[in-house]
Amino acid sequence: MASFLNSSIGKKFLMSLSGLFLITFLLVHLVVNSMILFDPSGALFNNVAHFMGTNPIIRVVEPVLAIGFILHILYACILTLKNQWVRPVGYDKQHSGNSSTWASRNMFVLGALILIFLVIHISNFFWKIKFTGSELLDNGGVNGVENVYLLVTTLFINWWWIDIVYVIGTVVLGLHLTHAFWSAFQTLGLSDNRWRKRLVIAGWVYTILVAGGFALIPLWVKISSMIN
Amino acid sequence: MDLTLKVWRQENRKAKGRFETYSLKNISPDSSFLEMLDVLNEQLVNGNNEPVVFDHDCREGICGTCSLFINGRAHGPDEDITTCQLHMRKFKDGDTIVIEPWRAGGFPVIKDLMVDRSAFDQILQAGGFISVNTGSARDGNNILIPKHKADESMDAAACIGCGACVATCKNSSAMLFLASKVSHLALLPQGRPEAVRRAKAMVAKMDELGFGSCTNTGACEVECPKGISVAHIARLNREFLIANLKP
Numbered sequence: 264m265a266s267f268l269n270s271s272i273g274k275k276f277l278m279s280l281s282g283l284f285l286i287t288f289l290l291v292h293l294v295v296n297s298m299i300l301f302d303p304s305g306a307l308f309n310n311v312a313h314f315m316g317t318n319p320i321i322r323v324v325e326p327v328l329a330i331g332f333i334l335h336i337l338y339a340c341i342l343t344l345k346n347q348w349v350r351p352v353g354y355d356k357q358h359s360g361n362s363s364t365w366a367s368r369n370m371f372v373l374g375a376l377i378l379i380f381l382v383i384h385i386s387n388f389f390w391k392i393k394f395t396g397s398e399l400l401d402n403g404g405v406n407g408v409e410n411v412y413l414l415v416t417t418l419f420i421n422w423w424w425i426d427i428v429y430v431i432g433t434v435v436l437g438l439h440l441t442h443a444f445w446s447a448f449q450t451l452g453l454s455d456n457r458w459r460k461r462l463v464i465a466g467w468v469y470t471i472l473v474a475g476g477f478a479l480i481p482l483w484v485k486i487s488s489m490i491n
Numbered sequence: 492m493d494l495t496l497k498v499w500r501q502e503n504r505k506a507k508g509r510f511e512t513y514s515l516k517n518i519s520p521d522s523s524f525l526e527m528l529d530v531l532n533e534q535l536v537n538g539n540n541e542p543v544v545f546d547h548d549c550r551e552g553i554c555g556t557c558s559l560f561i562n563g564r565a566h567g568p569d570e571d572i573t574t575c576q577l578h579m580r581k582f583k584d585g586d587t588i589v590i591e592p593w594r595a596g597g598f599p600v601i602k603d604l605m606v607d608r609s610a611f612d613q614i615l616q617a618g619g620f621i622s623v624n625t626g627s628a629r630d631g632n633n634i635l636i637p638k639h640k641a642d643e644s645m646d647a648a649a650c651i652g653c654g655a656c657v658a659t660c661k662n663s664s665a666m667l668f669l670a671s672k673v674s675h676l677a678l679l680p681q682g683r684p685e686a687v688r689r690a691k692a693m694v695a696k697m698d699e700l701g702f703g704s705c706t707n708t709g710a711c712e713v714e715c716p717k718g719i720s721v722a723h724i725a726r727l728n729r730e731f732l733i734a735n736l737k738p
């Protein structure tokens with residue numbers, strides 16, 4: 264087991280599993296957040312968010328998610344550093360553009376940007392809900408259900424540049440995903456010449472859905488507040 | 492055609508290398524890239540200078556020794572060929588051509604443009620073989636092999652060990668080379684008995700020799716002169732995972 268996890272393929276195996284776990288999490292996260300779009304009173308989103316925050320299954324998955332992120336980031340650093348280190352002298356001239364995509368060559372940079380966005384994102388919402396609290400959360404909440412809807416929409420309506428940060432964050436995430444989706448299956452050995460095409464297409468569908476969906480939410484909140 | 496060459500010169504493994512610039516006149520567009528370098532070397536020798544050291548052997552695209560990184564691409568601007576199959580008509584009169592050795596920690600420079608690829612031999616020695624008892628030759632059709640498997644195995648066996656995959660890969664990963672070797676044996680019944688040991692031993696050797704880790708950019712298959720597909724890397728991953736699941 265130890266020799267497996269120390270091997271180059273074993274480390275990639277962990278990247279892939281943690282990445283697929285994050286991919287699944289993103290989809291669930293999007294479904295929950297999309298409730299913001301369907302009920303402008305906010306009750307629907309607040310109830311679902313409350314359910315997610317208190318449900319025992321989710322309470323168990325939460326630390327697993329944190330471990331998933333940490334593993335993914337840890338191994339991303341280990342692999343990227345090793346990969347830099349094994350080419351002590353670089354090329355004077357290298358044309359990479361015709362043989363690989365930009366995203367596939369810049370997964371670490373994209374990942375680091377995602378991490379920065381993640382810190383902003385967690386301090387905006389999760390941190391306030393879990394730890395510091397906010398008067399917005401207590402405002403109009405019924406039966407112990409926090410008014411997360413008010414917290415989210417207030418932020419997106421009051422600070423237009425936060426909306427921009429969120430849209431940029433989703434674009435960066437989307438670029439990471441364009442390569443990540445197929446790559447994760449390839450790493451697990453679950454690809455061949457036929458399945459590769461299908462997985463790449465599925466990856467694009469997933470990416471457009473998830474990145475587009477997450478970008479839509481702040482824009483929707485901001486624009487509908489300007490219309491009303 | 493008239494050309495300017497920027498060529499990597501390096502005395503030996505330890506020395507610090509540098510680029511030298513040379514001018515060449517009246518090169519025929521029909522000559523091959525290596526013939527153009529032969530002309531350069533003749534010019535250097537006639538001027539009492541050290542010729543440029545570069546690897547080559549068969550000059551017909553089958554041995555894999557000719558290893559040059561030309562204008563930012565392994566084996567130069569043409570698709571699916573080795574350097575010896577590259578012709579000067581792919582360039583324009585007045586062009587500047589940058590020629591570098593394969594650059595990877597696993598392939599140290601011996602001199603100028605020649606690198607040491609014995610790491611590939613070591614990977615092969617670790618498990619890229621099948622063990623058979625010697626004796627009289629067996630009947631060729633003793634063991635029946637489905638056509639599609641034989642074809643796929645042959646595709647993998649087309650690898651000539653040139654190292655363009657490592658040279659091109661941003662991670663200097665040898666996964667395409669290793670995958671073609673593992674795949675070609677894993678697909679055949681003769682290769683199955685040693686499959687577990689082979690996958691483990693060859694991956695361990697590759698890691699030990701200082702090649703990077705694959706991130707599936709796919710650059711290797713584009714620059715591979717034999718068009719080996721990264722689908723073989725998926726098979727290698729599969730073989731390796733299964734080998735590690737078995738007790």
Ligand code: HEM
Nearest residue numbers: 278279282285286339370371374375378443446447450706
């Ligand atoms: C929600 C966020 C994220 C998701 C869904 C995600 C997903 C993935 C997936 C599925 C892969 C492919 C794994 C493979 O090829 O086997 C991957 C690769 C990668 N990720 Fe992430 N990732 C996320 C965040 C991050 C972060 C925060 C970093 C931090 C630096 C990062 C760095 C990388 C790197 C460097 C690779 C390529 C490594 C390799 O292929 O060896 N990712 N990601």
Ligand code: SF4
Nearest residue numbers: 650651653654656715
């Ligand atoms: S896989 Fe292709 S590029 Fe790599 S060594 Fe074999 S023939 Fe050369």
Ligand code: FES
Nearest residue numbers: 548550555557575
């Ligand atoms: S010299 Fe043999 S392949 Fe080019």
